[in-house]
Amino acid sequence: MMKLRHLLAAALLPSFAFAQDAQIDRKVNELLKKMTLEEKVGQLHQLSGRQFTGPESSKFADKLADIRAGKVGSMLNVKGVAETREIQALALQSRLRIPLLFSLDVIHGYKTTFPVPLGEAASWDLEAIEQGARVAAIEAAASGIHWTFAPMVDISRDPRWGRVMEGAGEDTYLGSQIARARVKGFQTSKLGGTDAIMATAKHFAAYGAAIAGRDYNAVDMSEQQLHEVYLPPFKAALDAGAATFMNSFNTLNGIPATGSAHLQRDILKGEWKFKGLVVSDWASIKEMVPHGYAADLADAATRALNAGSDIDMEGYAYTKHLADAVKSGKVQAKLLDDAVRRVLVKKFELGLFDDPYRFSDAAREQAALNDPKHREIARDVARKSMVLLKNDNNALPLAAGAKRIAVIGPLADSKRDLEGGWVVQGERADVVSILEGIRRRAGSATVTHAAACAPGCATMDGLDAAVAAAKDADVVVLAIGETWDMSGEAKSRTDIGVPGQQNKLFEAIKATGKPVVVVMLAGRPLIFNTIADQADAILYAWFPGTEGGNAVADVLFGDYNPSGKLPVTFPRNMGQLPLSYAQYSTGRPVLDEKNIVYKSAYIDSVNTPRYAFGHGLSYTSFRYSGASLSSNTMRPGQSITLSFDIANSGKAAGTETVQLYIRDLVSSVVRPLKELKGFQQVRLQPGEQRRISFTIDRNTLSFFNTQLKWGAEPGDFKLMVGSASDDIRAELPLRLLEK
Ligand code: GLC
Numbered sequence: 001m002m003k004l005r006h007l008l009a010a011a012l013l014p015s016f017a018f019a020q021d022a023q024i025d026r027k028v029n030e031l032l033k034k035m036t037l038e039e040k041v042g043q044l045h046q047l048s049g050r051q052f053t054g055p056e057s058s059k060f061a062d063k064l065a066d067i068r069a070g071k072v073g074s075m076l077n078v079k080g081v082a083e084t085r086e087i088q089a090l091a092l093q094s095r096l097r098i099p100l101l102f103s104l105d106v107i108h109g110y111k112t113t114f115p116v117p118l119g120e121a122a123s124w125d126l127e128a129i130e131q132g133a134r135v136a137a138i139e140a141a142a143s144g145i146h147w148t149f150a151p152m153v154d155i156s157r158d159p160r161w162g163r164v165m166e167g168a169g170e171d172t173y174l175g176s177q178i179a180r181a182r183v184k185g186f187q188t189s190k191l192g193g194t195d196a197i198m199a200t201a202k203h204f205a206a207y208g209a210a211i212a213g214r215d216y217n218a219v220d221m222s223e224q225q226l227h228e229v230y231l232p233p234f235k236a237a238l239d240a241g242a243a244t245f246m247n248s249f250n251t252l253n254g255i256p257a258t259g260s261a262h263l264q265r266d267i268l269k270g271e272w273k274f275k276g277l278v279v280s281d282w283a284s285i286k287e288m289v290p291h292g293y294a295a296d297l298a299d300a301a302t303r304a305l306n307a308g309s310d311i312d313m314e315g316y317a318y319t320k321h322l323a324d325a326v327k328s329g330k331v332q333a334k335l336l337d338d339a340v341r342r343v344l345v346k347k348f349e350l351g352l353f354d355d356p357y358r359f360s361d362a363a364r365e366q367a368a369l370n371d372p373k374h375r376e377i378a379r380d381v382a383r384k385s386m387v388l389l390k391n392d393n394n395a396l397p398l399a400a401g402a403k404r405i406a407v408i409g410p411l412a413d414s415k416r417d418l419e420g421g422w423v424v425q426g427e428r429a430d431v432v433s434i435l436e437g438i439r440r441r442a443g444s445a446t447v448t449h450a451a452a453c454a455p456g457c458a459t460m461d462g463l464d465a466a467v468a469a470a471k472d473a474d475v476v477v478l479a480i481g482e483t484w485d486m487s488g489e490a491k492s493r494t495d496i497g498v499p500g501q502q503n504k505l506f507e508a509i510k511a512t513g514k515p516v517v518v519v520m521l522a523g524r525p526l527i528f529n530t531i532a533d534q535a536d537a538i539l540y541a542w543f544p545g546t547e548g549g550n551a552v553a554d555v556l557f558g559d560y561n562p563s564g565k566l567p568v569t570f571p572r573n574m575g576q577l578p579l580s581y582a583q584y585s586t587g588r589p590v591l592d593e594k595n596i597v598y599k600s601a602y603i604d605s606v607n608t609p610r611y612a613f614g615h616g617l618s619y620t621s622f623r624y625s626g627a628s629l630s631s632n633t634m635r636p637g638q639s640i641t642l643s644f645d646i647a648n649s650g651k652a653a654g655t656e657t658v659q660l661y662i663r664d665l666v667s668s669v670v671r672p673l674k675e676l677k678g679f680q681q682v683r684l685q686p687g688e689q690r691r692i693s694f695t696i697d698r699n700t701l702s703f704f705n706t707q708l709k710w711g712a713e714p715g716d717f718k719l720m721v722g723s724a725s726d727d728i729r730a731e732l733p734l735r736l737l738e739k
Contacts, residue, residue, distance in 0.1 A: 024348040028341055031096070037323050039096060040340045042066075043073035045319040046103070046279065046311050049087070051077045053105060054282030057314050070094030071319060073343055074101035074311065076149070079425060081360040084144025088356050099347060099356035103279075106148035106186075106197070107166060107422035108132070110139035112374040112546055113431070115385040116420040116487075116523055117152065119542030121168040121567040122616070123384035124657045124679060126181040132381050133185025135374045137197045142368035143425070144360040146350055147198040149246060149279075151182035153233035154203055158578040159568065160213025162491030165421065165523030165543075167208060169567030170580040170613060172229050173676045176236035183240035191243060191349050194359055198346060201237035203248030203281060205263055206230040210250060213577065215492045219250045224669060226252070227704040235272060243276045243346060247309055249284050256291045258284040259300075264308030277342040279311040280304065286315040297321055302330045310339040369425075375547055382544040382551035387564035388537070388617040395515050395536035397558025397619060398475060404446045406473035407435050408466045408509060409480045410455045410502070411521050417455055417481075420523055420543025421488030430546050434479045434519060437549025441557050448473065455483045457500030463508055470512040477556065478509055478535075479519045484543060487523025495574065498528045506531050519552055525570040525611075532610055540564075558619060563655040563681070565616035565724065572610045575602065581613035581725035582672035612726035614659050614676075620650030620686065624658075627721060627730035629696075635737050636712075639697035642719055644730055646692055648684035655683045660694045661720040661728070667713050668705050674725055694721075701736055714738045 032040075047063045048054070053076070066072050067090045078087050084102050091100045108114045114132045123129065133151075140148060152166040155175055168178040179201065186199040206226055210217040221230075234245070245268060248257040257263055258280050268274045285304040286297060294300035301317035302325045312318040325331040351358055368374075388396070398405065411417050415431035432440075439447050452466035453459065457480070470476045480502040486493065497503070498520075507530065510516050517537045520526065521544075532538065539562070544551050554560040571579045586600040593606050601607055627644035634640050646658060660678035664671040678694050696719065701712035714736045722728035 024345055027348055027353070028344045031344060032337060032340065034096060035340070037326060039070050040336055041318055041322045042071040043098065043340045043343045044311050044322065045072050046074045046076060046313045047072055048076050048314050049078035049083070053077060054314060057316065064090055066319070067091050067100070068093050070096060070098065072100065073098070074103060076103045076313065078102050079104055079143055079145060081144050081362045081365045084360045085357055088360065092356060099352040101146050101343075101347060101352075102144055103147035103149060104140065104145045104424060105150065105422055106136050106140045106145065106424055107150045107152070108420070109136050109378070109424070109426065109545065110143065110145070111369045111425045111427070112139060112378050113419045113423055113426040114378050114545045115382050116165050116543045117167060118165050118169060118523065118567065119385040119544060120381060121174065121178055122387050122542065122564040123381060124174070124565050125384050125681060126177055128381045128384050129178055130181040130185040131377050133182045135377050137186045138195045139368045139374065141195050141197050141359055142361065142364040145197055146352070146359055147200070147244065148186055149200045149202060150186070151179055151199065151237065152202050153179040153237055154206070154208035155230050155233065156208030157580040158210070158213035159496050159524040159571070160492050160494065160577060161208060161210055162215060162487045162493065162524065163208070163489055164568065165487040168233070170569060171567065171582070171676050172232050174567055174679070175233040179233040179237040180240040183237050183242045187241055187243065192351055194361070194364070198243035198350075199237070200244045200246050200279070201234050201242045202246035203257070204234055204245050204268065204278070205248060205257060206252050207248035207250050213492050215490050216249045219252050221253070223708060224704055224706055227708050231267070238272055238274055245274065245276065245278045246281055247278060247284060249281050249287065251291060256284070256288050256293050258309050259288050259293055259303040259307045261307040269308055275342070277310045277346060278308055280309045280313045280315060282313050283315040285309060285312045285317040298325065301325055305331050305335060305339065310342050378545055379547035379550050379554070382547050383554050383560040385542055385544060385564055386551065386555050386562055387540040387566055387615070388562040389540055389611055389615070390532065390535060390538040391617050392536050395475070395517055396539070396556060398517070398556050402445055402474045404448070404473040405438065405442055406448045406450065406469040406476045407438055407479065408450045408452055408469060408476055409478045409505065410451055410453045410457050411481055412449060412451060412479040414455050417484045417521055418544055418548035419546070420484050426546060432547055432549035434477070434549045434552050437551070437553035438477060438556065440550070441553040441559070452505050453501060457502045457505065460501040460505060463505065466505065467508050467512060470509045470514050473514060475515045475517065476509055477517050477519060478506060479521070480505065481521035481526065482523060496524060496526050498526055498531065503528070503530055506535070510534050517556065525568050527571060527573060527610070529572060529610065558652070561619045561652050561654040562616065563618065563657065565614050565657050566611055567613070569609045569613045570611035573605055575605060576607075576609070579609060581674055584670055584672055608726070612724050614724035615726065616657070616724070618650070618654045618656065620648055620652040620654040622654070622656045622684070622723065623647045623649040624721065624729035627732060629719070629732050629734060632733060633735045633737055634696070636698060636739060639695050640734070641693050642696055642721065642732065643691055643693040644721055645689055646682055646684070647689035648686050651686050653683070653685045655681055656723065657681050658692055659722055659724070661722070661725065662701065663718040663720070664701065664703070664713070665716045665718060667703070667715065669703065671703060674720065676725070696734065712736055
């Protein structure tokens with residue numbers, strides 16, 4: 001009986017969804033007919049609440065009047081049941097009582113703060129990442145929020161750019177998988193539940209390729225690179241059902257993305273058939289004037305709407321000039337109606353016309369924001385996000401016999417820095433510091449603490465006390481790195497070294513001769529060659545969130561065997577930037593670092609990174625063997641299987657992320673030396689062995705050619721599996737046949 005019911009539901013679901021969409025379309029059409037031109041424009045005007053995440057605009061009292069008059073369609077930075085009810089009530093005083101959408105930057109958690117997205121990406125654990133977004137959605141939706149401005153899916157290969165912290169790193173394949181997982185986590189399978197919020201794929205597009213890594217700077221690249229590297233994660237988000245997109249501040253090949261019909265109409269709403277809404281970034285419509293693309297705010301309003309930017313976030317371009325643009329014919333009424341329709345459809349899908357307050361429920365908010373399961377999940381994600389970069393002489397896990405542990409450094413007892421940027425409703429007191437986490441877990445060991453300097457370590461007047469603490473200990477845990485506000489929006493750095501006097505602090509502690517375990521906090525790859533050379537162990541913890549201190553302790557004491565892998569390349573020096581593993585051969589590749597004469601190399605540095613994309617150690621070891629292909633040739637339309645054995649050859653249970661890379665040896669567009677095309681996470685007990693397989697088909701071998709057509713070209717390929725992009729354990733040749 002159960003099975004029949006499921007079968008019936010599955011069969012009927014599409015037609016039910018179609019019927020529901022048709023019903024919503026009918027209601028939207030009826031409403032559009034009643035709306036005046038000014039009311040339509042109002043739906044495209046988005047304002048910030050009392051807090052600002054961009055340059056400040058008008059007085060809040062004026063905004064309330066506009067809301068009451070039906071001149072505002074959505075708000076951002078309004079949060080909590082009480083405040084959303086207060087503001088929604090004003091909107092319901094307008095003539096047509098059209099409810100507001102409430103949006104917010106729920107980037108890595110609402111009340112429970114998760115690791116920053118780059119840290120989450122380092123887990124390569126798509127289920128964990130989806131769970132993190134799920135918890136964030138449950139907490140936000142219970143607090144009156146309908147819409148988060150996440151996931152940020154910008155690929156970035158230049159860690160000078162502070163917003164690398166907010167994304168999934170440098171790789172298109174990994175970034176696409178993570179985009180999909182986060183959209184599903186925020187939205188569930190269908191919007192409308194009061195535990196699901198609209199996701200936003202942002203910033204459309206190529207914002208992460210800002211020249212010189214300087215935020216908001218111009219972007220210039222070929223259409224082929226745009227389609228090959230930067231667009232796929234957006235398409236993955238769209239295919240996962242992302243309800244909204246946000247355009248970006250940058251110009252792309254001379255055109256501001258906000259005013260780009262190529263991006264927003266040709267690609268997004270045309271080729272990709274996106275039916276959701278596009279919101280501008282903060283005042284990005286108005287900013288087309290300083291870009292030198294719009295003559296004035298009126299011109300900006302016309303250009304943006306015609307190019308497909310549906311909502312104007314805090315730009316005041318639409319509210320002041322769009323009605324006139326329609327009256328004058330500069331903007332066609334049908335384009336205005338299309339933009340308004342996209343907004344109204346979402347409000348119907350969320351059930352806001354039936355009950356504008358359905359997301360603002362005090363009891364549900366109280367329960368969601370105090371659910372202990374959420375912190376357990378955050379701790380699990382944080383553990384999985386941490387990357388063991390180095391572990392000499394088994395410095396980790398901390399020996400059970402370590403009786404005296406000195407926890408030193410400016411970030412040892414910091415709570416604020418563990419949260420990272422874009423913290424929404426997290427309580428500072430809830431954050432577990434690294435010192436607290438170690439103290440809770442250290443058992444009978446004595447744990448001492450010496451900060452040595454304040455976060456950032458601009459000056460260091462506590463060095464002597466720190467050295468004394470180190471001398472008196474069996475092992476030192478040195479907690480250093482960036483402060484929370486050194487990465488994120490408008491936080492580009494020309495020098496991504498460890499800030500202030502922290503290298504000096506490391507050298508002084510190392511000089512005591514004690515084993516030094518470095519726990520590094522950052523929102524981006526940092527450059528720290530002396531520490532990398534001399535530390536006994538390095539655990540890269542990113543900004544691990546509310547449960548960060550517990551998660552660090554879980555890894556340091558071996559309660560969790562680290563499984564993180566780098567989603568970004570760590571350079572040796574600034575001069576190598578931009579740098580990623582997906583390098584091209586060039587006509588003069590370096591085959592031997594000792595012979596670089598007339599080769600594509602530097603005379604003052606090797607080409608290799610300090611730590612490669614995909615790198616991450618474990619407390620155990622993994623042996624790969626027996627790699628084989630079901631066939632060394634493949635016809636178009638066929639697929640073959642790559643299989644290999646992986647064994648846990650160490651003493652601790654652990655999780656390995658096996659990575660599949662390919663290289664197309666000869667092609668109409670040169671291909672990178674390696675392209676990630678698959679990965680699997682395998683948990684193995686000591687001594688356990690398992691056979692893993694990947695299916696290789698045409699899609700695995702495909703790329704965008706110069707005509708922007710996606711496809712695979714016959715010829716020879718190299719398939720590789722490994723533990724990191726620079727730790728390939730097996731290579732197998734494959735020939736794709738013509739037919
Ligand atoms: C900011 C960011 C964007 C964010 C928006 C609203 O400037 O660029 O990512 O969602 O404004 O806060």
